[in-house]
Amino acid sequence: MDFKDYYAVLGVSESASPEEIKKSYRKLARKYHPDVSKEDDAGEKFKELGEAYEVLKDPEKRAEYDQLRKYGPQADGSFQPPPGWQSESGFGGGGYTDADSRQFSDFFEQMFGGGQAGRHSAGGYRRSVRMRGEDVLSRLPLFLEEVFNGCEKQVSFTVHEADDKGRIIARKKTLKVKIPAGMREGQHLRLKGQGSPGIGGGEPGDLLIEVELAPHPLFSVEGRDIVLTVPVTPWEAALGATIMVPTVGSRVNVKVPKGTSSGRKLRLKGKGLPGKHPGDQIVVLQIAIPEQHSAEAEKLYEQLAEAEKNFDPRSKLHL
Amino acid sequence: MSDKDSILTVEVMDSDGSTYTLHEVCERGECHAEFVIKLVNYGIITPVEPSTEARQWQFDVAALARLHKARRLQRDLKMNLPGLAMSLELLDEVQEMRREVARLNHRLQQLID
Secondary structure (H helix, E strand, O other), X not given: OEOOOHHHHHOOXXXXXXXXXXXXXXXXXXXXXXXXXXXXXXXXXXXXXXHHHHHHOOHHHHHHHHHHHHHOOXXXXXXXXXXXXXXXXXXXXXXXXXXXXXXXXXXXXXXXXXXXXXXXXXXXXXXXOOEOOOOEEEEEEEOHHHHHHOEEEEXXXXXXXXXXXXXXXXXXXXXXEXXXXXXXXXXXXXXXXXXXXXXXXXXXXXXXXXXXXXXXXXXXXXXXXXXXXXXXXXXXXXXXXXXXEEEOOEEXXXXXXXXXXXXXXXXEOOOOOOXXXXXXXXXEEEEOOOOOOOHHHHHHHHHHHHHOOOOOOOHXXXX | OOOOOOOEEEOOOEOOOOEEEHHHHHHHHOOOHHHXXXXXXXXXXXXXXXXXXXXXXXXXXXXXXXXXXXXXXXXXXXXXXXXXXXXXXXXXXXXXXXXXXXXXXXXXXXHHO
């Protein structure tokens, strides 16, 4: 078991006043709330914060914790409580506030949960109350190809359920899920009955999966449309050409119209994300020139400059 | 648990089409109908057909996910309804901007390469 330094978690000193602790907790809770933060480990940090605050905001628990802290972790960072340790402050009769205490660490359980095994008990409800299991929300990052073609993914998530003694425990669950083609970023899938089990014969909750899209090296996605920047040569742009353009998982021939400027967009109907109303692929043309020209080419450009000298691309800049 | 690591193949029940009644979202969001009605009045969540009476409301999965989010923010950060409404709107905006920045960075990278 690892020792938890609750003062470090809250970023306060050992002598911090209750007001300082509250202030720091509130600030960090806003920062690390999993619905607010974009950090990957925000959920973990938020849990740690809740646990640290649960102990340090209560003068009795804080005093006990200070004692434990003096006793300290061992050289390897592990921690053993002093022999015969038993929390006096207890978390029995309504000890927990509204923090989600099911997710507190082993350290917390051992130090402050001792002898209070029944505190999260669902046993009492078992005979009298039917409760629907909670819905579980899970985010699933997918590659564009997976979204485009549909795929089978393994999804791991945590459900809460009652064990033999009626205590609520967390259990990791893994499912293989068939993702239909054409899901968009931010869309949800619902897997009926795959969330946390119900209590007292209550219905199980659902698993809700929110789709996230991993960035693709070539394509970007805007709604149902897939956008791709395609370089063309100046002569292709000037004279028009048929060029090969990749789509997700395939390629198509595209006609570049004569006299194309950089930034011109071509719409490939129905080549975007599939679905009832499939999106389009948008090709953004971009004129590319070679890093070096041959002497012959330079001569030709000079001729071109002469032939086209009336063209002023900066006429709108009021120079 | 024997099924601890077992892997099931489940079909996705519904992607777009499925909806929940007011009663169902209350049960799933562990909240009173009054709270959901307030969220709707503040424009935090929207029923599929907003013009109907509350007892005929249907909510999609995204609205349910938003209700869960609102409940978590309210519980964890002690927010009132106007605060919740504003935070959720700002969070949406932030998320949209993060996506936009990622898209633009991506496009920029392509232009540089």
